[in-house]
Amino acid sequence: MEYTVQKLGKLAGISARTLRYYDEIGILKPARISSSGYRIYGKKEVDLLQQILFYRELGVDLESIKKIVTSPSFDSVKSLREHHLKLLAKREQLDKLIRNVEKTIAMTEGRIEMSDKEKFEGFKQKLIEENEAKYGKEIREKYGEDVVEKNYAYFKNMSKEDYDRMTGLSEQILETLAEAMKTGDPAGPLGQKAADLHKQWISMCWGHYDKEAHANVAQMYVDDERFTAYYDDRVRPGAAVFLRDAIRIYTGK
Amino acid sequence: MEYTVQKLGKLAGISARTLRYYDEIGILKPARISSSGYRIYGKKEVDLLQQILFYRELGVDLESIKKIVTSPSFDSVKSLREHHLKLLAKREQLDKLIRNVEKTIAMTEGRIEMSDKEKFEGFKQKLIEENEAKYGKEIREKYGEDVVEKNYAYFKNMSKEDYDRMTGLSEQILETLAEAMKTGDPAGPLGQKAADLHKQWISMCWGHYDKEAHANVAQMYVDDERFTAYYDDRVRPGAAVFLRDAIRIYTGK
DNA sequence: TGTTGACATTAACGTAACGTAAAGGTGTAA
DNA sequence: TTACACCTTTACGTTACGTTAATGTCAACA
Incomplete structure (x- = not known):
């Protein structure tokens, strides 16, 4: 429970010099000084150091941190x-x-x-x-x-060709989705084709592909009424849920 | 498309001094110097500055950044x-x-x-x-x-009392969930009671409460088989989905 | 056309938050 | 007791700019 400069430094991932500097500028004084002049830090100092490093991480300069932590009304x-x-x-x-x-x-x-x-x-x-x-x-x-x-x-700054390809894809998705819903099976070939088209579309939007993110977006289509409305209006009610289910199966998530 | 120090500085959110310094240390030279001695930056310099700031954001020192961006093999x-x-x-x-x-x-x-x-x-x-x-x-x-x-x-470092209260809560959740499933209605009073108990439990785990996060965790119970198994084994198959639905209604998400 | 005001320039010193080196004392295991 | 890893203070060095000073430039307006 008692630390010297180096031990506390290792614990907190900072240098011994830094701790001496903090002592020097009065931001973190050791609990006591040993008979041989060593700085000894205790539990209270460990907690205070943690707070100091929190603020440092945020880019607050030490002068301001000092004011914050030494303030009598410091909550x-x-x-x-x-x-x-x-x-x-x-x-x-x-x-x-x-x-x-x-x-x-x-x-x-x-x-x-x-x-x-x-x-x-x-x-x-x-x-x-x-x-x-x-x-x-x-x-x-x-x-x-x-x-x-x-x-x-991502839509805003695309090149014209890409924009055209994307709008083409969007329509294909809607068409395939409509066909797939007639089968009623998101796991079927048409449902999976819709999911695959959607994957291509997502890949174009993001510049890369990621299963986890794909699955999340699919869930968002159900959770966010703006997206739900988009698919349900353009295809048929329940389309957003159907697409989500198809993508879930497709991504295995 | 042509920028002076101040204009480019404003665009990139850095000071004019910084740009002069970058010129001085040879990390970002202007495209040309105007007849009156002004630094003029073009498109290429804008892109390079972006790269430099990317690295700076990561905490890379300017000396290293210089080596990176001026390297002939810089990809x-x-x-x-x-x-x-x-x-x-x-x-x-x-x-x-x-x-x-x-x-x-x-x-x-x-x-x-x-x-x-x-x-x-x-x-x-x-x-x-x-x-x-x-x-x-x-x-x-x-x-x-x-x-x-x-x-x-969060389980690892709890005090004993809290741990006991938490395990008590867990059991209550399971019991209430079992009763609620008999009614078949996640929106009913028992389903909502289960969701409320779960909220209390979550609050203990996290030290605070947040609807969005609560809803996400509920979805995770369905998505992650380890959690699904936990609830389905202990209550009855479909319990994870039922709990998720109840929480969704509870949180309004 | 002269003046104003916001821009630009270089030069040079200031600064924050440490790093590093020098010169020396301390604690403990072999 | 000797080695070695720790501790101390003092003090100068470093990075990435901020700031100030002294001066030149440009667009606009009286």
């Missing part, structure tokens, strides 16, 4: 909750970056076109701040929205 | 794919951190106990490297696994 639970929200926002931004990379790969291979502005999507801190403002009230509702937006986003 | 698509994998690994680590924060909140409120070692889970770079090794072959398979493991992880 660690409240602070953790705020921290939690910020991490969620950060993950959202990271997801944007990931999508950007996927898009850039597709672009480099000539499948889609990207505007200069889009090329930097996901980098800007501003986006994080915008997210934070929204996050106060409703985190998850928005998160669900994003998944939907993701699907539309 | 941007290959580099982007590697980059993509690293971002996925980073997201995984971020998810660990988020789980850690959630756990810490629960701990601070006295619901569970955490070992010192656990307190720093998610910080260590080592974990990223381990992930990268695994990522080479099968990314998504493992990602699916994690969601399952997440559910088990």
Whole structure:
């Protein structure tokens, strides 16, 4: 339960020098100093260090962290909750970056076109701040929205040929789906053909293919009424559920 | 299509000084210099800057980035794919951190106990490297696994009282579920009671409650055969599906 | 046409968060 | 006691810019 600089450093994945520096700037003082002058840290310090590293991870500078953790009104639970929200926002931004990379790969291979502005999507801190403002009230509702937006986003900057191929595919999916529903069997050859066409379509949208994601999107078609309406209107009621079932079987998920 | 320092800076979300510095260290030279000495950047430079910022986001130092992008064998698509994998690994680590924060909140409120070692889970770079090794072959398979493991992880460090309350809840869920299935109606009072008990149980596991996540877990009970088997064995075949339906109605998702 | 104001330039010093090296003391296992 | 891995302080070095100063440029408006 007692740690020297090196032991605590190893535990937390930071250097001994960093701990001495934190002592120096008064952000994390050891619990006591041994008779020979060694810094000795205890349980309380371990917890405080954890908090400090949480904030550091967020890119907060040490001066601000010091103010936060040494404040007399420092409410660690409240602070953790705020921290939690910020991490969620950060993950959202990271997801944007990931999508950007996927898009850039597709672009480099000539499948889609990207505007200069889009090329930097996901980098800007501003986006994080915008997210934070929204996050106060409703985190998850928005998160669900994003998944939907993701699907539309890829349409915007395609080359003309790809766009034509895609709309062709969409119609084929609808036709095959209509035929397949007459058999009533999502596992049958027509149902599986529909799922396969949908796979091709998804692959074009995303620049790659991934079973797990495919299965998730299929579930989304059932969960999100906008998608449900799209298929049910264009084919026949129950089409979204039928397509989901076919894709589930197709992906084996 | 032509940018000065400030315009490009605004586009990319970085300062003009940064662009001058990148010119100075030879990492991003302008396409040409205007008659009055202004730096003028073109399309090629925009793309290169994007690549540079991708790497910077990953914490790569500029010296290394310079080597990478100025290398004659620099394959941007290959580099982007590697980059993509690293971002996925980073997201995984971020998810660990988020789980850690959630756990810490629960701990601070006295619901569970955490070992010192656990307190720093998610910080260590080592974990990223381990992930990268695994990522080479099968990314998504493992990602699916994690969601399952997440559910088990919280059991390990609970206090005795909480553990007892939780096992009590589990049994209540199973009993209520059995009764509810006799009515055949997931929307009925018994079905909704089962969903509510399950909500309490989930809340204990996670330290907080979230409708979206609840609905997702319910879907997982159907998708993952280990969970399906658990409920179907203990109650009766079809129990997992019944519980999912009840929770879907309960959460309104 | 002159002036304003937002841009651009180079030069140079400042900074945060440590890394690293020097010079020395401490603890313990062989 | 000797080796060796730890600890200490002091102090200078490093990265990736921020900031300030002193000065030049361009488009627009009185």
